[in-house]
Amino acid sequence: MNQVPDRVPNVRLVLEILHSRKGACGADWFVPERWNHAAYRGGTADPGRPGELRVDPCDFFAACIEKALREGGTAQEPGGRKRLTESVIYGMLVRSFTAWPHHDAGEVCSGTFLKTMALLPLLRRYGVDIVYLLPVFSCSDRYKKGRLGSPYAIKDIYKLDAALHDPLLGEDTGELLEAEFQAFVELCHWLGMKVVLDFAFRTTARDSVLIADHPDWFCWIRKECAVGFRAPSLGDGTTTREVNDETLRELYTSSQTPTYLAQFTWSPDRIDPDRWASVRASAGDDLLGAIEDQFGITTAPGFSPVINDQQPPWTDATYLRFYHDNAAQVGKYVADGQAPFVMQDSASLSKYPGAKPTEELWRYVEGVMPHYRTHFGIDGARIDMAHAMPAEHNASIVRRIREVDPKFLxxxxxxxxxxxxxxxxxxxxxxxxxxxxxxxxxxxxDFARSILDNGFLASPIPVVASVETPDTPRSALGHPDKASLRLILTLNSFMPNAVPFINSGQELLEVQPMNLGLDNTEDGRFVLPPGDPMAGRLAFFDPYCLHWTSGDTWVDAVLQETLRLRRHYLSLLGDPGNFVKQEDLLHHGNLTMLCYHDSTYIDGLVVAANRSLTTELSLRLALEHPATIPVGKEVKIVYDAHGPCRRSVSSTDDVLLSPCEVVVIEIGK
Structure with a gap:
């Protein structure tokens, strides 16, 4: 591409470096064939690496980025606001999305901003206009889980993860990594996509950079207590219970609690100010290690705020102290002189805030999103554990970013x-x-009642529509039969008040979870065949690459087909006010009907699903449709078990739905 638009100066910089380094990165460099959306002709097949291409990596990624530049540029400028229910989100962990064993040695090379921006055109096939990135910040390797550690063990939230720099661009100077991320954001905007980052404010890495200047922002325990450290439990220890005044009374009067609280101690600056000053000055890069050696204390591992949650402790992360004091409800249970501590109430600050905010910490957190908006141009943020943050602080975080960008998502x-x-x-x-x-x-x-009345329709603001998330088991594992998986994927594209979400790897029929955080156990780690190179690995903690060379593409096709159909009817589906609920069908054994009607244009859409695994179902639209929707004598079926179609049928005819089949019917035209 001879000329790069002025709107993307950092993309231009990346392309200039790639072109200057063409031929300099060795011949034995492989990429999955599925990455070759640009029809790059410089690659060769290798019998020993089926499903892959041997390429000149600088030339290959330059070709992919140049193709993206040719495709984009006509979409609306970033910052414009449309209904969220008209959007599609694609979520990824950058370091695993484009990770691959590029060399013959077989070691998985990390995903990077460069490789990810090169693959953005693949996301356009689904109509993606929001790219959601799991944390991309400097993370800790102390107390890390797995070989890499968690992206949520954030050591410095104002600094990008150096591992996301691509060595194809040369040595990272710090400024180059920032330019790579800026180029990624620029190219997303060029393609009409917004960039949303995942921020975790409630917790930080056990060895956070904040310790140096603010050791009092942390809860400390004696180092010998760290192994086996757990939050107190109630009853049998396995039945989850919400945090409320009654359960807090039980917790604080439990026989476990005095022993639990006795593990906590004061911060090192309070224990011995002079020794702290000396340790801080001489510790180098391992300040927490020096504190552990010199004071015999360490930061307290985190844990779920839900009582009796079976998640293991978060040994790599710790809670920040957003208040200098405890909630008023628990003050009567805590002895004078008790060192700062964390229990389920102080992990749930939206319910149990203190009265003395840690003002400087609040200001530090409030500045994070404006920093990434101003310096990198991001468009939005997902706030991890926002429900556990103080309501007052959430309000100030929102107010601060909206002062910078009123349309920030x-x-x-x-x-x-x-x-x-x-x-x-x-x-x-x-x-x-x-x-x-x-x-x-x-x-x-009761599926329809549950997902509609308790789900999408229970919220006045849009809900993310996901059949899997980075924290849950994979949908392809939970629905191993093709018919059931196709059923949920199709329904998910047409839900009301919803923003469809694609979790990276979902389109590849990935079965290995990224994490075991929700609805999983340690056994969930071992779902791949033992001979698979990724067996036992979790993307949150280990070098992991998706199964890009898998030959099965039917999920990819279903996602493309259904989301394309959704875009076709977006003016109808995007307005939650057009949804007409079928009250009498919410408890129907097998039939789910999603009905949309726009009275202004007298048109509508019916999405009918047979959720039975074994039994056919007969649907006569003239009888089954809501009374408020005029059907007419003839309707058009535009999607069925075979994919997109267009055939007219009488509204009085019986439409036979096979087990797990979804049909989409256009009415009123």
């Missing part, structure tokens, strides 16, 4: 759709919901 990790109204009042634009769990029960009789 804010996504709350709120699972309970019934709390969507509060999230909206707090300034958030959408919530996560937990539709994965509903789809897990797709064949249950």
């Amino acid at each position: 804010l996504w709350s990790e709120e699972f309970d759709c019934g709390k969507g109204a509060q999230a909206g009042r707090d300034g958030f634009d959408l919530i996560s919901g937990y539709t994965y769990y509903d789809y897990k029960r797709i064949h249950d009789a």
Whole structure:
């Protein structure tokens, strides 16, 4: 490409470096054939690496980026706002999305901003206009899980993860890594995509850079207590219980609690100010290690705020102290002189805030999103554990970013759709919901009631529509039969008040989870055949590459087909007010009907699904449709078990739905 548009100066820089280094990176460099959306002709096949191409990497990625530049440029400028329900989100962990064993040695090379921007045109096939990135910040390798450590063990949230620099561009100077991320954002905008980052404010890495200047922002325990450290439990220790005044009373009067609280101690600067000053000055890059050696204390591992949650402790992360004091409800249970501590109440600050905010910490957090908006041009943020942050602080975070960009997209990790109204009042634009769990029960009789009344329709702001997430088991594992998986993928494209979400690897029929955080156990790590190079690995913690050479492409096709159809009817589907709920069908054993009608244009759409695994179902639209929707004598079926179609049928005819079949019917035209 001879001329790179002025709107993308950092893309131009990346291309200049790639062209200057053509031929300098060796001949034995492989990429999956599926990456070759640019029809690059310089690659060769190798019998020993089926499904891959041997390429000149600099030349190959330059060709991919130049193709993206040719495709884009006509989309609306970033910052424009349309209904979120007209969007599609693609979520990824950069370091695994484009990870690959590029060399004969077989070692998995990390995904990078460069390789990921080169693959952006692949996402356009699904109509993706929001690219959601799991944390891309400098993360810790102390107390890390797996070989790489978690992206949520954030050591310095104001600094990018150096591992996301691509060595194809030469040595990282710090400035180059930032230019790579800026180029990624620029190319997303050029293609009409917004960039949303995942921010974790409630927790930080155990050895966070913040310790040096603010050791009092952390809870400390005696080092010998770190092994086996767990939050107190109640009852049998396995039945989850919400945090409320009654359960707090039980927790704080439990026989476990005195022993638990005795593990905590004061911060090193308070224990011995002079020794702290000396250790801080001489520690180098391992300040926490020096504190452990010199003071015998360490930061307290984190844990789930849900009582009796079976998640293991977060040994790589710790809670920040957003208050200098405890909630008023627990003060009567805590002895004078107790060192700062964390329990389930102080992990749930939206319910149990203190009265004395750690003001400087609040200001530090409030500056993070404006920094990434101003320096890199990102368009939005998902706030991890937003539901556990102080409501007052959430409000100040929202206020600060909206002063910088009034249209900045804010996504709350709120699972309970019934709390969507509060999230909206707090300034958030959408919530996560937990539709994965509903789809897990797709064949249950009350599926429609659960996913609609308790899910999408329970929230006044849009809900992320996901059949899997980075924290849950994969949909291809939970629905191993093709018919069921196709059923949930298709329905997910047409839900009301929804923003469809694609989790990276979902389109490749990936079965290995990225994490074991939700609805999983340690056994969930071992779902791949023992001979698979990725067996036992989790993308959150280990070098992991997706199965790009898998020959099965049917999920990819279903996603493209259904989301293309969704885009065709977007003016109808994108307005939640056009959805007409079928109350009498919410408890139907097998039939789910999603009905949309625009009275202004007298047109509508019916999405009918037979959720039975074994039984056919007969549908006569003239009888089954809502009374408020005029059907007419003839309707058009535009999608069925074979994919997109267009055939007219009488509304009085019986339409036979095979087990797990979804049909999409156009009415009123």
